[in-house]
Amino acid sequence: MKKLSVQLGLLVTFLLTICALPVTGQAVESTPDGEFRVGMEAGYAPFNWTQTDDSHGAVPIQGSPEFAGGYDVQMAKRIAEQLGKQLVIVKTEWDGLQPALTSGKIDAIIAGMSPTEERRKQVDFTDPYYESNLVVVVQSDGPYAKATSLADLKGAKITAQLNTFHYTVIDQIPGVNEQPAMDNFPAMRVALESGTIDGYVTERPEGVTAETVNKKFKMLEFAADKGFKTNPEDTTVAIGLRKGDPNLEPINQILSGISQDERNSIMDAAIKEQPAMADEGADDTTASKQENWFVKIISENGMMFLRGAGMTLFLAIIGTFVGTVIGLLVGIFRSFETPLGKVKGGAYKAANWLINAYIDIFRGTPMIVQAAVIYYGLAQLFSIDLDRTAAALFIVSINTGAYMTEIVRGGFLAVDKGQFEAAQAIGMTHWQTMRKVVLPQVLRNILPATGNELVINIKDTSVLSIISVSELFFQGKSVAGANYMFFQTYFIICIIYFIMTYTATRILRYVEKKMDGPDDYMLYANQMQTSELKAPESH
Numbered sequence: 001m002k003k004l005s006v007q008l009g010l011l012v013t014f015l016l017t018i019c020a021l022p023v024t025g026q027a028v029e030s031t032p033d034g035e036f037r038v039g040m041e042a043g044y045a046p047f048n049w050t051q052t053d054d055s056h057g058a059v060p061i062q063g064s065p066e067f068a069g070g071y072d073v074q075m076a077k078r079i080a081e082q083l084g085k086q087l088v089i090v091k092t093e094w095d096g097l098q099p100a101l102t103s104g105k106i107d108a109i110i111a112g113m114s115p116t117e118e119r120r121k122q123v124d125f126t127d128p129y130y131e132s133n134l135v136v137v138v139q140s141d142g143p144y145a146k147a148t149s150l151a152d153l154k155g156a157k158i159t160a161q162l163n164t165f166h167y168t169v170i171d172q173i174p175g176v177n178e179q180p181a182m183d184n185f186p187a188m189r190v191a192l193e194s195g196t197i198d199g200y201v202t203e204r205p206e207g208v209t210a211e212t213v214n215k216k217f218k219m220l221e222f223a224a225d226k227g228f229k230t231n232p233e234d235t236t237v238a239i240g241l242r243k244g245d246p247n248l249e250p251i252n253q254i255l256s257g258i259s260q261d262e263r264n265s266i267m268d269a270a271i272k273e274q275p276a277m278a279d280e281g282a283d284d285t286t287a288s289k290q291e292n293w294f295v296k297i298i299s300e301n302g303m304m305f306l307r308g309a310g311m312t313l314f315l316a317i318i319g320t321f322v323g324t325v326i327g328l329l330v331g332i333f334r335s336f337e338t339p340l341g342k343v344k345g346g347a348y349k350a351a352n353w354l355i356n357a358y359i360d361i362f363r364g365t366p367m368i369v370q371a372a373v374i375y376y377g378l379a380q381l382f383s384i385d386l387d388r389t390a391a392a393l394f395i396v397s398i399n400t401g402a403y404m405t406e407i408v409r410g411g412f413l414a415v416d417k418g419q420f421e422a423a424q425a426i427g428m429t430h431w432q433t434m435r436k437v438v439l440p441q442v443l444r445n446i447l448p449a450t451g452n453e454l455v456i457n458i459k460d461t462s463v464l465s466i467i468s469v470s471e472l473f474f475q476g477k478s479v480a481g482a483n484y485m486f487f488q489t490y491f492i493i494c495i496i497y498f499i500m501t502y503t504a505t506r507i508l509r510y511v512e513k514k515m516d517g518p519d520d521y522m523l524y525a526n527q528m529q530t531s532e533l534k535a536p537e538s539h
Contacts (some may be wrong), residue, residue, distance in 0.1 A: 007419035034083040039106035042479035046270040047112040067205035071270040096466040103379035109240035118530035128236035135207040137198035140218040149226035156198040190486040213276040308475030316457035323400025331408035362402035368463035375467040
């Protein structure tokens with residue numbers, strides 16, 4: 001019980017440190033001079049999206065061959081130009097934007113973010129750079145398509161994006177069936193098209209886009225006295241900066257020089273130029289091409305999928321290998337008896353306690369939390385700027401290592417103690433016993449579980465999008481958010497994941513079979529022994 005209490009105390013300290021990060025994380029060094037690093041989802045059209053070329057003034061995404069376009073990008077270009085800096089777009093999941101800003105990974109958030117009072121506690125906001133109204137997107141042929149007021153949505157299953165003001169106004173709908181908030185807009189559009197929800201709250205530009213590119217959707221706008229009651233700051237979007245950022249006033253001056261007519265013109269252009277609008281107005285001669293959605297999606301986004309799959313496999317394979325090595329090293333360490341003497345014995349017990357704490361913490365917390373704490377937390381607390389790929393590899397490795405230590409422990413327990421005793425009886429040292437007798441059996445014992453960890457890692461790398469890692473699922477969300485072909489895009493992603501996991505499983509089973517030897521090994525051995533007995537003795 002005492003040991004458990006100490007480990008729980010360490011875990012509580014670890015969680016308290018996480019909670020303290022936003023407070024202590026303000027004193028971070030700014031990004032290099034000459035760069036203006038802007039964070040956005042690149043998946044919230046027409047404010048921002050991902051595309052494969054630089055058409056319509058798109059800007060390269062950091063660490064990726066893709067480009068970001070949209071209203072937010074055009075505004076960011078103007079700001080960076082007048083600040084005399086080079087614009088760098090950092091593609092990040094919505095939930096990772098604020099930690100990325102406070103940790104110094106980015107200089108600004110330009111992602112259609114409303115300057116709510118809660119956010120102002122952690123982030124400074126500029127003057128608004130766009131104003132819009134809240135709308136509800138529903139199915140065009142659904143029971144709520146003719147709603148003209150919030151009261152007409154009684155009983156409807158309504159949701160909105162997680163951690164946004166949109167979600168807080170849902171309870172203004174009388175008798176609404178409020179659904180859990182969803183992570184992003186592609187997820188909400190899929191849920192709406194499938195009938196899982198009846199509608200979602202969003203801003204007018206996104207609503208216009210949704211009903212334009214997908215005839216199954218309809219945007220509901222309400223009169224002032226029949227719609228949502230909001231404060232002015234709730235229906236505006238502003239640029240988020242770190243507390244005390246000296247660029248606040250210069251950016252406000254830049255924004256004041258962009259007229260409302262010019263802003264409307266930029267938004268109108270963004271709505272027309274987004275990738276999902278490319279097929280609008282196509283004549284009947286292209287109808288046959290439109291029908292083959294598989295070819296269309298693969299031809300336009302195949303390289304994005306391949307790069308995402310490559311990153312997923314890289315992280316999963318290397319992370320599983322390193323995690324297995326960690327597990328084996330811990331297993332070998334635990335195989336030693338506690339040394340005699342206070343110093344050596346105390347050091348051994350301390351190391352063993354740290355190992356147990358490491359296992360309990362990393363098995364007891366989700367990988368997505370570990371990613372946020374390690375990548376953003378180290379930057380906030382110690383100004384350590386990790387490369388996102390290196391950070392992702394480290395996170396997968398130590399997370400896998402925590403699980404593999406227990407798997408390896410089971411592998412050691414499966415080896416009969418008599419083999420240790422027999423090795424010692426013939427004079428083998430501990431290292432010789434481990435290397436020549438025990439470890440080969442342990443490796444074979446843990447191989448199925450190791451293969452299972454690899455399959456899990458291939459799928460679990462999807463959470464690393466919170467630290468801007470463009471693995472397969474993040475790439476798929478970007479494509480779906482741009483082309484509005486949700487089921488089709490996710491179906492292709494599903495196939496790619498299945499191919500990767502199925503191939504990995506088959507390869508590992510082949511390795512297992514090779515390690516087991518031929519099925520007729522005993523029969524062959526018996527035949528050899530019989531033939532030797534029958535052979536005439538030589539003189």
